[in-house]
Amino acid sequence: QKEVEQDPGPLSVPEGAIVSLNCTYSNSAFQYFMWYRQYSRKGPELLMYTYSSGNKEDGRFTAQVDKSSKYISLFIRDSQPSDSATYLCAMSAGGWGGADGLTFGKGTHLIIQP
Amino acid sequence: GAVVSQHPSWVICKSGTSVKIECRSLDFQATTMFWYRQFPKQSLMLMATSNEGSKATYEQGVEKDKFLINHASLTLSTLTVTSAHPEDSSFYICSARDRQFLPHEQYFGPGTRLTVT
Numbered sequence: 001q002k003e004v005e006q007d008p009g010p011l012s013v014p015e016g017a018i019v020s021l022n023c024t025y026s027n028s029a030f031q032y033f034m035w036y037r038q039y040s041r042k043g044p045e046l047l048m049y050t051y052s053s054g055n056k057e058d059g060r061f062t063a064q065v066d067k068s069s070k071y072i073s074l075f076i077r078d079s080q081p082s083d084s085a086t087y088l089c090a091m092s093a094g095g096w097g098g099a100d101g102l103t104f105g106k107g108t109h110l111i112i113q114p
Numbered sequence: 115g116a117v118v119s120q121h122p123s124w125v126i127c128k129s130g131t132s133v134k135i136e137c138r139s140l141d142f143q144a145t146t147m148f149w150y151r152q153f154p155k156q157s158l159m160l161m162a163t164s165n166e167g168s169k170a171t172y173e174q175g176v177e178k179d180k181f182l183i184n185h186a187s188l189t190l191s192t193l194t195v196t197s198a199h200p201e202d203s204s205f206y207i208c209s210a211r212d213r214q215f216l217p218h219e220q221y222f223g224p225g226t227r228l229t230v231t
Contacts, residue, residue: 004157006157031217032216032217032218041225042224044222092218101173102158102209102217103160104159106156
């Protein structure tokens, strides 16, 4: 079993729809949960991060973490064609000053149809 | 936000030759730099972690003699792929952070696409 599981898609939805992206993980030591957006042949760009369990909202994006279920989600409201990209979840067990690399999911390829 | 650059952005080399990729933090001191590799339609896989002035720590299965990492200054780390083979063709991405940063504050470079012919 891989440490982080993420459905690679592609996930295709019409413009304006609510998008739900998810990851599951097995390592209970993970405390920091991130979502990155990656366009083709580019480096990942941090969208949101959450520490431990709970919700976090930033504009059209909402991140949720349920540590009891080892399940994290990213919701995108009012999706736009410009949101089309690959979305990667990433996790870390490291605390302040830690030097841990991130463990990434495979990424979900999202397509927003105009 | 913090900016990380990589050079070159893409490189083609012949099998058996070596190629060096540079990763620079432009506006902060990177006490730690990470090197990742990404194959098509695959996730980013951590290859190694380097702390300034120390030897790099390699992930299981990554050959340290093949992927040489140098982190000689607080703004520069290099990855040298020695005796490259076609199976080394991949997208190599670095990230950098300062020890003062939280784990999510890991800034990624734009990546280097390596093609070995």
